[in-house]
Amino acid sequence: MIKRFHVLYVGQIELDNIGLKGTPANDRRYSDQRLSEVFGTARDVARTMDDLGYYALWAAEHHFQREGYECLPNLIQLGLWLATQTRRLKFGCAFNVLPMWHPIRLAEDYAMADIVTDGRVIMGVGRGYHSREVETFGAPLLDAEANREYFEEQLQLLLKCFNEDSFHFKGKYFECPPPVDYRGYRLKEITMVPRPKHLPVDIWMPIASGRTIDMMARYGLKAMVTLNGEKILDDVVRAYHAACARHGRPKQLGEDMIWGAGLYLAGSQEEAIRRVEPAHDERYKWFAPFGFVRYADDQGRTWGTPGAPSTIPSIREGVKQKAWFCGTPAEVIDGIRSIEAKYPGLEDFMIHWAEGLSPAEFKEQLRWFARDVMPAFGKAKLAAE
Numbered sequence: 001m002i003k004r005f006h007v008l009y010v011g012q013i014e015l016d017n018i019g020l021k022g023t024p025a026n027d028r029r030y031s032d033q034r035l036s037e038v039f040g041t042a043r044d045v046a047r048t049m050d051d052l053g054y055y056a057l058w059a060a061e062h063h064f065q066r067e068g069y070e071c072l073p074n075l076i077q078l079g080l081w082l083a084t085q086t087r088r089l090k091f092g093c094a095f096n097v098l099p100m101w102h103p104i105r106l107a108e109d110y111a112m113a114d115i116v117t118d119g120r121v122i123m124g125v126g127r128g129y130h131s132r133e134v135e136t137f138g139a140p141l142l143d144a145e146a147n148r149e150y151f152e153e154q155l156q157l158l159l160k161c162f163n164e165d166s167f168h169f170k171g172k173y174f175e176c177p178p179p180v181d182y183r184g185y186r187l188k189e190i191t192m193v194p195r196p197k198h199l200p201v202d203i204w205m206p207i208a209s210g211r212t213i214d215m216m217a218r219y220g221l222k223a224m225v226t227l228n229g230e231k232i233l234d235d236v237v238r239a240y241h242a243a244c245a246r247h248g249r250p251k252q253l254g255e256d257m258i259w260g261a262g263l264y265l266a267g268s269q270e271e272a273i274r275r276v277e278p279a280h281d282e283r284y285k286w287f288a289p290f291g292f293v294r295y296a297d298d299q300g301r302t303w304g305t306p307g308a309p310s311t312i313p314s315i316r317e318g319v320k321q322k323a324w325f326c327g328t329p330a331e332v333i334d335g336i337r338s339i340e341a342k343y344p345g346l347e348d349f350m351i352h353w354a355e356g357l358s359p360a361e362f363k364e365q366l367r368w369f370a371r372d373v374m375p376a377f378g379k380a381k382l383a384a385e
Contacts, residue, residue, distance in 0.1 A: 226260030254343025260350030282356030
């Protein structure tokens with residue numbers, strides 16, 4: 001039963017000339033002033049959500065984004081600041097791109113944020129998908145096997161920082177501490193100072209592949225899955241459930257998962273589709289080339305695989321796939337409930353902010369959703385309170 005409502009903001013500025021016939025994604029360029037507007041936008045949306053009883057605002061770590069789509073480079077700093085601007089809203093990291101961090105530095109930064117905000121920053125990690133970012137930071141991405149290996153070793157070190165009073169770690173890429181002399185003795189172990197206040201630390205990760213799912217279950221990570229078509233969603237929910245059981249972490253179907261979808265409220269489904277279509281299309285102009293079209297065709301084949309579609313999807317296809325819910329509050333409620341009913345452990349729903357939608361329009365959608373949709377999920381109001 002859904003109890004908590006989240007929002008994902010990847011850090012876009014208010015984009016102009018949007019839609020399939022608008023400015024090509026690679027041609028967008030903006031001034032420093034425009035690119036910095038994301039911080040004020042994040043604050044305003046956070047305050048709106050805080051007043052309306054939402055649970056958490058999630059943001060995405062990215063770098064070098066002169067195109068204006070993903071302009072937030074440090075999620076822990078962002079959450080730390082936004083916590084001072086709000087009363088109870090939590091701030092999720094979706095995701096700290098671990099290959100671009102030293103794991104101890106990330107662990108320390110998170111521990112400090114956890115202490116001073118009293119648990120209002122949520123940890124999340126990912127492997128990355130922008131070659132421009134990860135490779136520039138000196139970590140592997142194009143070599144997927146090396147990226148996976150590097151990430152897993154970093155994750156092991158991160159977990160030691162959180163879970164052990166003192167430790168020595170030696171892997172292929174990291175040895176912490178190194179065997180050096182320190183104040184008259186040979187260094188054999190270190191203690192992270194400070195450690196988080198709230199232990200164990202819940203760590204979230206996006207579901208990407210079968211091997212990723214198994215690793216997540218092995219280390220006890222929680223899962224986020226957004227904008228997936230109904231069949232792909234069902235496949236990954238069941239795969240995560242089965243992997244957790246294999247690794248001795250039995251859960252209800254959908255438990256410890258955040259399910260996210262796009263949505264737009266209007267007086268009718270046709271009006272909603274018409275209004276959100278340019279923003280929807282702007283999103284996929286940027287994200288489709290990265291493989292972020294997680295739909296299945298009529299034969300069950302994932303888009304982008306041989307024989308299946310490989311184009312930018314339409315909003316109507318998204319609605320058909322139940323990755324997007326468009327229409328009246330009653331229609332959106334019915335759509336969310338149709339997915340909720342399949343997964344008894346599912347407690348978290350995330351609204352994906354369509355990247356071409358203006359902040360003013362999105363905040364109005366948040367108000368409408370809170371007024372006319374959230375009350376249909378009775379436990380959600382209790383969770384917010």
